[in-house]
Amino acid sequence: MRKQALSGILGVLAALLIGALVLLLQGFNPVVTYAALLQYSLFSTSGFAATLTRSVPLVLTGLSASIAFASGPANLGQPGQLIMGALGATLVGLFVRLPTGLLVPLCILASLAGGALWSGFAALLKRVFAMDEFIVTLMLNFVADYFALWVITYPLFDTSASSPMTRPISMAAWLPDVGGVNASVLVMVLATFICWLLMSWGRSGYEWRMTGQNALFARIGGCKVDANYVRVMLITGALAGLAGGLMIMGGPHRFVKGLGANYAWDGIMIAVVANNGILATFLYGLLFSMLQQGAIGMELVTAVPSEFIDVLQAIIVLVVVAGRVSLNMVFDKLATRRKLREESKE
Amino acid sequence: MSDVLIDLQHISKVFPPDTVALADVSVSFKAGEIHALVGENGAGKSTLMNVLYGLEHRDAGDIVFKGAKVDFRTPREAIAAGIGMVHQEMLLIPEYTVWQNVVLGTEPVGMFGTVDVHRAREGVRRKIEEFQFNLEADALVGDISVAARQKVEILKLLYRNVSVLVLDEPTSVLTPQEIPQLFGELQRLRDKGHTIIFISHRLDEVLSLSDRVTVMRRGKVVSTSASSSLTKQDLARQMVGREVLFTSRRSPQEPGDVVLSAHGLSSSTVEHHSALHDVTVEVHSGEIIGVAGVEGNGQFELVNAIIGLIPLTSGRLTVGGRDITHADILARRSLIAFVPQDRGKMGASGAASILENAIMTHHILDPSFSIAGGLGLSHRRATAFTEQVRKQFAVSMGRVGDSFHSLSGGNQQKVILGRELLLETPFVLMDQPTRGLDVGSIEYVHELLLDLRRRRRAVLLISADLDELFMVADRIMVMWQGRVAADLATDATSREEVGYYMLGGRETAHAETSS
Numbered sequence: 075m076r077k078q079a080l081s082g083i084l085g086v087l088a089a090l091l092i093g094a095l096v097l098l099l100q101g102f103n104p105v106v107t108y109a110a111l112l113q114y115s116l117f118s119t120s121g122f123a124a125t126l127t128r129s130v131p132l133v134l135t136g137l138s139a140s141i142a143f144a145s146g147p148a149n150l151g152q153p154g155q156l157i158m159g160a161l162g163a164t165l166v167g168l169f170v171r172l173p174t175g176l177l178v179p180l181c182i183l184a185s186l187a188g189g190a191l192w193s194g195f196a197a198l199l200k201r202v203f204a205m206d207e208f209i210v211t212l213m214l215n216f217v218a219d220y221f222a223l224w225v226i227t228y229p230l231f232d233t234s235a236s237s238p239m240t241r242p243i244s245m246a247a248w249l250p251d252v253g254g255v256n257a258s259v260l261v262m263v264l265a266t267f268i269c270w271l272l273m274s275w276g277r278s279g280y281e282w283r284m285t286g287q288n289a290l291f292a293r294i295g296g297c298k299v300d301a302n303y304v305r306v307m308l309i310t311g312a313l314a315g316l317a318g319g320l321m322i323m324g325g326p327h328r329f330v331k332g333l334g335a336n337y338a339w340d341g342i343m344i345a346v347v348a349n350n351g352i353l354a355t356f357l358y359g360l361l362f363s364m365l366q367q368g369a370i371g372m373e374l375v376t377a378v379p380s381e382f383i384d385v386l387q388a389i390i391v392l393v394v395v396a397g398r399v400s401l402n403m404v405f406d407k408l409a410t411r412r413k414l415r416e417e418s419k420e
Numbered sequence: 421m422s423d424v425l426i427d428l429q430h431i432s433k434v435f436p437p438d439t440v441a442l443a444d445v446s447v448s449f450k451a452g453e454i455h456a457l458v459g460e461n462g463a464g465k466s467t468l469m470n471v472l473y474g475l476e477h478r479d480a481g482d483i484v485f486k487g488a489k490v491d492f493r494t495p496r497e498a499i500a501a502g503i504g505m506v507h508q509e510m511l512l513i514p515e516y517t518v519w520q521n522v523v524l525g526t527e528p529v530g531m532f533g534t535v536d537v538h539r540a541r542e543g544v545r546r547k548i549e550e551f552q553f554n555l556e557a558d559a560l561v562g563d564i565s566v567a568a569r570q571k572v573e574i575l576k577l578l579y580r581n582v583s584v585l586v587l588d589e590p591t592s593v594l595t596p597q598e599i600p601q602l603f604g605e606l607q608r609l610r611d612k613g614h615t616i617i618f619i620s621h622r623l624d625e626v627l628s629l630s631d632r633v634t635v636m637r638r639g640k641v642v643s644t645s646a647s648s649s650l651t652k653q654d655l656a657r658q659m660v661g662r663e664v665l666f667t668s669r670r671s672p673q674e675p676g677d678v679v680l681s682a683h684g685l686s687s688s689t690v691e692h693h694s695a696l697h698d699v700t701v702e703v704h705s706g707e708i709i710g711v712a713g714v715e716g717n718g719q720f721e722l723v724n725a726i727i728g729l730i731p732l733t734s735g736r737l738t739v740g741g742r743d744i745t746h747a748d749i750l751a752r753r754s755l756i757a758f759v760p761q762d763r764g765k766m767g768a769s770g771a772a773s774i775l776e777n778a779i780m781t782h783h784i785l786d787p788s789f790s791i792a793g794g795l796g797l798s799h800r801r802a803t804a805f806t807e808q809v810r811k812q813f814a815v816s817m818g819r820v821g822d823s824f825h826s827l828s829g830g831n832q833q834k835v836i837l838g839r840e841l842l843l844e845t846p847f848v849l850m851d852q853p854t855r856g857l858d859v860g861s862i863e864y865v866h867e868l869l870l871d872l873r874r875r876r877r878a879v880l881l882i883s884a885d886l887d888e889l890f891m892v893a894d895r896i897m898v899m900w901q902g903r904v905a906a907d908l909a910t911d912a913t914s915r916e917e918v919g920y921y922m923l924g925g926r927e928t929a930h931a932e933t934s935s
Contacts, residue, residue, distance in 0.1 A: 288765075293729075
């Protein structure tokens with residue numbers, strides 16, 4: 075755990091250094107650039123709030139991928155599950171008339187169900203036809219994408235709009251701002267906490283982790299690996315769906331074309347960088363959100379194009395993941411030397 | 421005979437984080453000798469040879485071969501220099517013939533880059549004749565015996581004109597009857613000028629075959645001496661560091677009621693599993709039944725059938741009177757403690773912590789592990805349980821949260837044994853529980869087995885080690901081609917008889933020796 079924190083911090087710092095080098099080579103001032111980045115993501119009230127709101131889909135899809143990868147199933151369907159979750163929340167928000175206190179939870183449930191439906195379909199295909207979820211979830215992303223596009227272009231099209239989108243959902247389903255921060259952030263933090271409880275203290279989390287590491291061992295140990303597989307798929311799908319629902323309820327309040335953007339893919343990337351840890355996923359989610367939010371300010375203040383942030387993210391992924399392995403090798407080498415010295419003294 | 425061919429000087433090798441596999445090891449091998457390298461499992465014999473062969477990189481030391489310093493980075497370089505090694509696991513293609521396997525990688529190439537079949541086959545035939553190996557060049561490797569496959573492995577190296585042969589535990593896969601033939605061939609090779617380095621932990625064969633013996637213990641060389649000056653007791657003492665008993669320690673004891681009853685178990689061939697044919701076993705309380713057999717004759721399938729990993733086509737399975745023929749694995753696990761043969765694959769998760777490995781199955785069966793109505797796992801209980809395993813089974817380990825693969829093999833096995841035996845089940849299924857352990861740990865496991873017998877549990881012990889079976893088992897069941905070839909009372913049989921059945925000598929199941 076401490077080793078991982080160390081390699082993470084070192085990795086991010088090293089990546090920032092490399093990024094500074096890239097900026098220098100391009101003729102930009104890295105100090106000014108990084109200052110603008112931080113100014114617009116952390117050190118201004120509105121920037122900080124925006125960073126937190128942006129982190130919601132990143133963290134939730136990241137958790138979805140982390141839990142799936144740690145438990146075995148290669149669920150790569152977060153983008154599609156996010157869209158189906160968003161669609162679920164939209165439908166309830168459009169057609170159900172209830173007071174806020176009931177409608178918000180109902181919309182959240184609908185988003186969970188939307189995501190779980192999509193991943194559950196993949197799980198079903200795996201159980202019945204032994205189709206690999208790796209490819210099925212990937213393909214279902216396209217299906218969800220075009221299905222949602224059809225829904226917002228035809229049946230639910232807002233006739234007053236010029237591009238595909240639905241009418242706004244009922245005001246009662248809008249998530250309010252609490253102290254300047256959107257309530258979706260609170261839901262995200264709560265979801266993170268529950269995931270952490272589940273994986274660190276839950277009996278299921280233990281069984282899932284063991285199954286992910288060595289399925290035969292878990293099976294011989296009496297774990298119901300097949301049932302666990304379905305549960306993991308449903309829960310990780312629901313998490314990605316929740317990301318979509320919160321985006322609708324906290325943001326544009328309607329399903330707009332291109333809603334999911336790249337959030338879910340970034341989430342999968344975050345899970346990889348975080349080595350499937352819950353807390354690490356949360357922290358890297360915040361970091362990536364900060365970079366993406368800061369990119370807007372960076373573009374305003376400096377001449378650096380916001381694409382630089384994509385480069386920086388890629389560098390972080392490479393340096394942290396590669397660094398984790400090589401740092402372990404360094405630790406091993408040090409241990410070897412120490413041992414040899416001890417031996418020669420004897 | 422006197423000039424030094426290979427000189428290993430001050431070799432050290434550490435496996436991170438802190439396993440010292442070799443500590444300043446110096447040995448020299450003379451040209452034209454059979455040199456045995458003996459020691460317990462984990463003493464560093466194989467590692468030393470892997471370092472020489474370019475499979476492992478040493479952390480310190482020099483290798484001098486024919487008077488010059490060498491440093492083989494890959495086995496290919498070692499073979500090119502004239503040193504070849506045969507490993508315990510054979511790496512042959514069963515669908516290819518003997519000659520195809522032998523030439524693979526160095527095929528004589530004809531016009532247009534095609535394999536010159538005639539030249540290749542003739543080349544292999546000549547080698548077979550030259551070394552008087554009793555092999556058929558055109559036989560499919562999949563059809564020939566394990567002993568013959570081993571010869572193919574040796575032939576592969578001779579075909580590449582190596583002058584030094586390293587054999588890693590070559591007799592471990594052979595039956596007692598096949599060993600003398602191998603030894604004859606090795607002696608012939610030596611007389612033709614080859615140098616043979618022979619890794620073993622079986623003392624009798626070391627003394628009968630080798631010219632000189634080097635004993636290793638815990639990564640260090642204890643001694644190198646002429647075999648003629650040694651006795652088995654000397655070797656054992658040097659290997660283990662103290663006196664070792666070679667006798668059975670079973671005390672006479674009447675078996676009790678039937679605990680495991682497997683009746684007429686049959687299975688069809690699935691994937692790589694061979695089928696079981698009408699296998700019947702009964703294990704009584706206070707009794708250890710040993711299962712012997714050449715590897716791949718249905719022992720593993722029997723284990724899998726009992727634990728519920730492969731489906732049965734017919735037969736009935738009961739434990740303590742409960743029919744578990746169709747029960748799921750969890751239901752079986754409340755009655756069966758199971759120590760699998762492969763720790764890494766079936767018995768544990770190396771990446772997980774010691775605690776996580778120790779509590780498997782208990783976390784379901786023992787309600788005291790639950791908190792929050794079964795949703796949560798009690799860390800306090802899990803820690804206390806892991807500490808109990810540590811204490812009761814003398815596991816030498818750091819913190820309970822350390823990773824499982826930071827433990828030595830013996831300690832890993834102790835954690836698994838502790839976990840399984842603390843399930844307190846009436847029936848214990850052990851599949852090669854001493855495989856890959858050092859002599860100290862093996863003795864520990866044997867004591868544990870005898871203790872289980874005293875406490876009147878029923879034990880089914882699958883083992884490839886006949887000495888082990890003769891030491892602890894009440895009866896020895898021999899499996900051959902998925903059938904029970906013989907069921908023998910240990911005190912009324914001999915290694916030769918068991919070996920005879922292992923090769924499929926007679927097919928009468930349940931010989932008249934039943935008690």
